Amino acid sequence: MSNSVFIDLLLPFSLALIMFGMGLGLTKQDFSRLWQTPKSVFVGLIGQLLLLPLLALLICILFELPAPLAVGLMILAASPGGTTSNVLSQLANANLALSVTLTSICTLVCVFSTPWIIHFSLQYFVSTGAPEFSLLGTSMGLILITLLPVLVGIWVRQTYSSFAIRYEVYFRRFSLGFMITMILALLIKEREMLVDAFQQVFWACMALSLGSILLGVLIAKVTKMSDKDAVTLGIEVGIQNATMSILIAISFLHEPTYAITASVYGLCMYLAPLPLIFWYKNKLKKGIAVSS
Template structure:
């Protein structure tokens, strides 16, 4: 009974709470920006929604991952960028406004695209047929725990702006604490799977993270975007909402073993993000060298 209450009620409510916090940081101008600067949005959308799942599928085949790990990696790739990507964009001095817009857009679009990717992954990789994936149930679940809370948060932000700005930081902190608790829970519950398959899962997650970031940079070059926008696309495509992936595995599919990939990815993505922030700092220092004053005689 306790496990059922946690997986069926507490975990979805917690994610909805986090999505509400994301909504508190959004305004209508974030979506107006989609029309004002369409090329970065289109590039990020293609990389996030189309290229990333294809990349994950290719890694599953090339690395010959187990069915559970393959499905977990595909679920992760089907998820949008999370609030972590906004924090990393800020640290890397990327285009934060673009990052927020892409996170919001991908969070909305994934409600409609993720169920199809998940259904394909389960039907393709699963060795048993006792796992029923309902498109309507997954879509409805994502709608309730992601899209509706985001919209409600935006409404609150519009009418109670001062309060929203003040408390939004606490929602970010809760998201981090909740993610750490989720990782801990998955590691404890699935420690046998992790110990047996850690090497392949770690390598797969690391490759997905690093190659996805490269995809963001290449996409930006194809669309002839600025250096800031290039960094932003690398971050948005490379950092996934692992919390949502774990929630889908545990609460919607009732398969905690699938959540192992998201748990490991939650650690590897910070390694990739750290390298990107260091690169961004080095690149920015070279682009803006300190000019020493010269004496005039």
């Protein structure tokens, strides 16, 4: 199979399948919670769509990342959400409804916000030789590959709920397997650059993971939200969509080096939330023990 077929067809189609599977797990009620609990949703969106890219920019500057790695980190910060955060919220016994709602709404908004963040990143970090980039073209591509499949998935969930409930888990497994395969393939293909910059990009990714989790918890506590919602925002703001980042770097920008950051992040993004999850689950157990 030629690289062009993989980049232009297989990779976007695979992400579309993943997003369709995500839509199978969503209902109209996941969007209506915006009006039921507006404070929690708006605080989470501010964290994901505004504060997270600013944090990523600060990390790029402090770590003095080379341009490809810096752009990759910014693309990562511009690709929030995904079903992984929902799974981790469920694992932590956090507010799963809030997590799903934030994932749903962020998926809608990021088709417009992500291209602008990428455009800024290319202008800021790549002085010469920047790849061709179209704001409109990227937005349209994200609408076709992410938004429409999600909407179709939601429609299937509403119309054929038994099918959606039965097969959603298989799409989730495919999502994880596909991400792992992409990460391994990129790490092998770009191994020379990775060897030279692994320590730098690894710690930058860990800083983004830990910093964004802490950011989510802090904005929740500052706005006087419950511990349950604070843990949810920590996970939701702290987990990025590595698969989408890889797609944008390879298929939209045609720069595999920009995907190195997302590949390394994909290896460490499950590590950073563990202390928060263990702390909250331990707190719940102590609360149950005290109440009994």
